[in-house]
Amino acid sequence: MCKIGILGGTFNPIHLGHIKIALEAKKQYDLDKVIFLTSGNPPHKQNQTILDGKIRHIMVKRALKGYNDFFACDWEVNRKEYSYTLDSLMHFKEIYPNDELYFIIGGDSLRDFDKWHKPLEIKKLCTILVYDRDDGSIESDFAKVIKGEKFDVSSSRIREKIAKGEDVSKYLPAEVLSFILRNHLYQNVPDFEKKLKTMLKPERFSHSLGVRDMAVELAKIYGCDVKKAEIAGLLHDNAKNMPDFMEKCKDLEVELDEIELQNPALIHAKLGAETAKCEFGVSDSEIIDAIRWHTIGRTEMSLLEKIVFVADLTEMGRTFPDVKMIRNYAKIDLDKALYECVKSSVRVNKKDNKPIHPNAYNIMKEFEKKINKKP
Ligand SMILES: [Fe+2]
Numbered sequence: 257m258c259k260i261g262i263l264g265g266t267f268n269p270i271h272l273g274h275i276k277i278a279l280e281a282k283k284q285y286d287l288d289k290v291i292f293l294t295s296g297n298p299p300h301k302q303n304q305t306i307l308d309g310k311i312r313h314i315m316v317k318r319a320l321k322g323y324n325d326f327f328a329c330d331w332e333v334n335r336k337e338y339s340y341t342l343d344s345l346m347h348f349k350e351i352y353p354n355d356e357l358y359f360i361i362g363g364d365s366l367r368d369f370d371k372w373h374k375p376l377e378i379k380k381l382c383t384i385l386v387y388d389r390d391d392g393s394i395e396s397d398f399a400k401v402i403k404g405e406k407f408d409v410s411s412s413r414i415r416e417k418i419a420k421g422e423d424v425s426k427y428l429p430a431e432v433l434s435f436i437l438r439n440h441l442y443q444n445v446p447d448f449e450k451k452l453k454t455m456l457k458p459e460r461f462s463h464s465l466g467v468r469d470m471a472v473e474l475a476k477i478y479g480c481d482v483k484k485a486e487i488a489g490l491l492h493d494n495a496k497n498m499p500d501f502m503e504k505c506k507d508l509e510v511e512l513d514e515i516e517l518q519n520p521a522l523i524h525a526k527l528g529a530e531t532a533k534c535e536f537g538v539s540d541s542e543i544i545d546a547i548r549w550h551t552i553g554r555t556e557m558s559l560l561e562k563i564v565f566v567a568d569l570t571e572m573g574r575t576f577p578d579v580k581m582i583r584n585y586a587k588i589d590l591d592k593a594l595y596e597c598v599k600s601s602v603r604v605n606k607k608d609n610k611p612i613h614p615n616a617y618n619i620m621k622e623f624e625k626k627i628n629k630k631p
């Protein structure tokens with residue numbers, strides 16, 4: 257039987273205080289391992305803009321390098337649903353049915369514990385450990401105390417300091433700090449257009465403005481969120497001129513398929529989805545998906561994804577032979593326009609001897625059916 261500690265957190269970003277809590281918990285309660293559980297969509301933080309879970313999880317992994325008994329877990333990050341502690345504990349109980357679970361929380365969380373989702377059920381599944389970072393004042397009739405030292409650090413203060421350009425090296429593991437700095441996390445970006453201009457070549461920047469305008473026009477026609485269309489259209493190519501983009505893909509753990517590796521011009525879409533989160537702080541998953549799928553598309557596309565895909569090929573700066581025809585379709589039948597966009601890209605890629613992504617054929621098959629069903 258093992259004693260497994262679980263330290264849940266937003267980890268936005270993970271800092272040395274979190275590591276200290278885990279080290280003390282492990283030492284004082286003789287834990288065999290500690291799992292750092294990065295939260296996905298915390299129910300109590302719904303109104304805040306939180307850095308995407310995948311990026312937070314990457315930082316947790318970097319922070320835990322060298323600690324053999326500490327593990328990063330992205331189970332909550334990969335779930336679409338809200339993350340309640342009880343769900344996660346039931347998940348771990350399933351994986352470790354014969355082991356003892358210790359759920360580690362801070363003093364603040366202990367005070368609110370009764371307001372958590374089904375606190376009695378939680379208590380049945382695990383021992384609660386509470387970290388006392390103050391003066392030994394924490395008392396509880398159900399939680400066991402981890403005696404700790406006071407440490408003067410919180411993720412929100414670290415974020416504020418980074419945005420002001422202040423030194424935060426004493427609060428963060430070195431690998432986390434370098435990841436934050438090279439990917440420009442937690443910067444306030446009041447003007448996306450201004451920043452984008454510094455990232456792109458002039459012709460790519462003016463194409464981006466064209467895609468933004470076309471996306472906004474189409475969003476108005478089809479009743480899509482105009483603000484989201486504006487941001488996704490503007491940022492869709494943000495990674496297009498990124499130097500060392502393969503390095504960047506590795507750093508941000510972008511998974512590429514075979515066709516993308518054969519045709520690197522496609523990669524900027526998936527990479528751009530990640531860099532939009534980092535460089536611009538975009539956390540809206542619909543915007544991120546519209547950026548991610550703007551080159552290869554997919555059969556199940558949201559309205560915003562279709563709009564950005566079509567806007568990319570029909571913005572006013574495009575001059576290829578069929579563009580006028582597709583532009584006209586775009587304003588009356590978005591599916592038909594999307595089908596024609598894909599057909600036209602396939603034709604161009606075939607002519608240039610470039611590999612065709614299987615998504616293109618799937619989209620054509622799927623959308624042909626959709627178009628034919630329409631009256
Ligand atoms: Fe693109």
Ligand SMILES: [Fe+2]
Nearest residue numbers: 463492493568
């Ligand atoms: Fe583009």
